[in-house]
Amino acid sequence: MVLISPPEPRPHDGAIITGELSPGAATSELRTVRVLTPSSGVAPAEILRVAAKRPALSARAAVLDRIRAFFSARGFLEVETPARVLNPGLEPHLVAFPAGRDRDGLERRLITSPELHLKRLLCAGYERVFELARAFRDEEHGRLHLSEFTLLEWYRAYQNLEAIAADLAALLPELATAAGRDPRNAIPGADLTRPFTTITYAQAFRQYAHLEPWALTIDDRERAFIERVEPRLGCDGPVLLLEYPPDVAALARLVPPSDGAEWPLVAARMELYLGGVEIANAFDELTDANEQRARHLEDQLARTSAGQHVPPLDEGFLAALAWGMPPSAGVALGVDRLIMLLTGATDIGEVRAFPT
Amino acid sequence: MYSTQEFRKGLKVEIDGNPYIIIDNQFVKPGKGQAFSRVRFKNLVTGNVLDRTFKSGDQVAKADISEDTMQFLYESGGDYYFMNTTTYEQLSTPGEKIGDARFFLTENLECTVLMWNGRPIAVDPPNFVEMQIIECDPGIKGDTVSGATKPAKVSTGFQLNVPLFVDNGEWIRIDTRDGSYLDRVKK
Numbered sequence: 001m002v003l004i005s006p007p008e009p010r011p012h013d014g015a016i017i018t019g020e021l022s023p024g025a026a027t028s029e030l031r032t033v034r035v036l037t038p039s040s041g042v043a044p045a046e047i048l049r050v051a052a053k054r055p056a057l058s059a060r061a062a063v064l065d066r067i068r069a070f071f072s073a074r075g076f077l078e079v080e081t082p083a084r085v086l087n088p089g090l091e092p093h094l095v096a097f098p099a100g101r102d103r104d105g106l107e108r109r110l111i112t113s114p115e116l117h118l119k120r121l122l123c124a125g126y127e128r129v130f131e132l133a134r135a136f137r138d139e140e141h142g143r144l145h146l147s148e149f150t151l152l153e154w155y156r157a158y159q160n161l162e163a164i165a166a167d168l169a170a171l172l173p174e175l176a177t178a179a180g181r182d183p184r185n186a187i188p189g190a191d192l193t194r195p196f197t198t199i200t201y202a203q204a205f206r207q208y209a210h211l212e213p214w215a216l217t218i219d220d221r222e223r224a225f226i227e228r229v230e231p232r233l234g235c236d237g238p239v240l241l242l243e244y245p246p247d248v249a250a251l252a253r254l255v256p257p258s259d260g261a262e263w264p265l266v267a268a269r270m271e272l273y274l275g276g277v278e279i280a281n282a283f284d285e286l287t288d289a290n291e292q293r294a295r296h297l298e299d300q301l302a303r304t305s306a307g308q309h310v311p312p313l314d315e316g317f318l319a320a321l322a323w324g325m326p327p328s329a330g331v332a333l334g335v336d337r338l339i340m341l342l343t344g345a346t347d348i349g350e351v352r353a354f355p356t
Numbered sequence: 357m358y359s360t361q362e363f364r365k366g367l368k369v370e371i372d373g374n375p376y377i378i379i380d381n382q383f384v385k386p387g388k389g390q391a392f393s394r395v396r397f398k399n400l401v402t403g404n405v406l407d408r409t410f411k412s413g414d415q416v417a418k419a420d421i422s423e424d425t426m427q428f429l430y431e432s433g434g435d436y437y438f439m440n441t442t443t444y445e446q447l448s449t450p451g452e453k454i455g456d457a458r459f460f461l462t463e464n465l466e467c468t469v470l471m472w473n474g475r476p477i478a479v480d481p482p483n484f485v486e487m488q489i490i491e492c493d494p495g496i497k498g499d500t501v502s503g504a505t506k507p508a509k510v511s512t513g514f515q516l517n518v519p520l521f522v523d524n525g526e527w528i529r530i531d532t533r534d535g536s537y538l539d540r541v542k543k
Contacts, residue, residue: 091388092390093385093388093389093390093391139361139391139412140383140385140391141383142382142383142384143382143383144383144384145383145385219390219411222386222389222390222392223392223409223411225386225389226384226386226389226392226394226409227394227409230384230386244388248388248389250388271387278386278387281387281388
């Protein structure tokens with residue numbers, strides 16, 4: 001005899017729609033109808049998983065609402081930039097998904113961040129913009145990585161990293177509250193209401209790895225960073241890591257170091273860490289079109305020699321820079337990671353309905 | 357060879373001439389940097405834990421490991437003899453190599469034997485085995501509720517605690533994962 005277990009109750013069993021229109025009826029004649037067909041009896045695993053995520057997804061929605069309210073209150077304009085672009089970002093370690101061809105037959109890719117279009121807006125005179133963008137990075141999967149994730153980026157013309165640090169310090173406690181947590185202890189060991197501490201990259205290396213970072217090859221330095229430095233950052237409260245080595249400047253300006261580092265110039269780059277997790281990356285933006293072109297050419301060479309896809313230079317972006325970008329600071333914040341920490345989740349997939 | 361993209365929990369690999377199983381694999385990629393995998397392995401022979409960091413794309417050798425179903429035949433002079441139930445080949449291994457599993461091996465018991473380069477490195481008995489008690493105080497009839505226990509020895513010399521009502525010579529079921537008494541079996 002085969003025993004069939006009774007159908008599992010569904011969250012919406014017994015729900016009814018009131019107000020459905022019957023065909024041909026006047027709009028005032030509303031029907032009440034039962035919605036659901038009989039259950040097949042077996043709940044699909046995906047449906048059970050997503051049903052169990054309701055608290056996380058509610059916190060997520062509240063955080064997204066608060067982000068919009070926060071920036072709107074500060075005079076930022078919310079914008080949406082394209083997801084399919086000619087140049088998805090040239091950084092050597094990013095892998096962009098192909099996204100078909102456009103009307104001119106040119107190959108498009110999904111953005112790895114909305115950065116290059118947001119900066120065009122700065123050039124066009126939009127002084128404060130933000131975007132909640134979906135970003136796509138192939139070959140990134142893990143407890144802290146999804147190949148499809150949400151990036152919050154915001155930019156301030158005529159301001160520097162200090163303004164971004166102030167934004168972060170004001171934003172994070174508000175988002176903790178929105179997620180239903182006390183900002184003083186939402187993240188173990190990291191009181192979000194206290195002033196963020198700062199440390200330079202070189203100081204962090206000396207303090208946690210007992211190494212001079214410029215004395216190492218890039219490979220050894222990155223290995224030491226992930227093994228010995230990164231896990232310690234932000235474990236006693238939010239930390240801003242400053243003055244990155246010049247070879248990982250990406251789109252940041254280069255400036256003289258403040259701390260006796262032996263690099264002639266360091267990147268005006270700042271990362272926010274909470275509990276060993278990288279949450280946001282900010283730049284004092286490079287605005288010099290010639291230097292930007294030179295860095296992009298270098299990145300193209302690096303991608304070529306690594307056998308990676310080499311997108312064309314983003315001439316639209318370079319032309320906008322050449323025309324004139326105001327001195328600006330901008331930041332990209334990993335929304336999923338922050339919600340993960342704020343909700344006490346241990347895997348980034350727990351805070352997206354359908355992680356991919 | 358496995359590349360880091362294929363790393364996942366449970367994968368069996370060979371490092372520095374030893375067989376390991378991946379017990380944790382973290383993808384790490386600091387902003388603007390290259391990707392790494394921070395991997396925690398367990399040595400399948402010694403149980404020791406090893407942490408290693410790999411650059412994305414690094415490769416590790418596959419371990420020549422198979423899980424074969426084998427029947428336990430007998431023990432002689434500290435060596436344990438098994439027969440592969442598919443090929444009927446026989447092999448033996450010293451008792452200390454198979455750890456606590458040897459306490460649960462009774463004649464003809466089917467086990468999973470982990471083979472590395474043709475050598476047995478671990479024996480997994482079934483989760484539940486039936487064994488006969490060869491030594492314990494007489495059973496106290498009717499006492500099925502008090503929860504009190506007494507020591508008992510089974511045919512392999514393994515000692516465990518059993519309820520007071522269990523009698524010498526009776527057969528019991530044992531959970532091999534923690535060596536605990538489960539229930540009595542009528543034989």
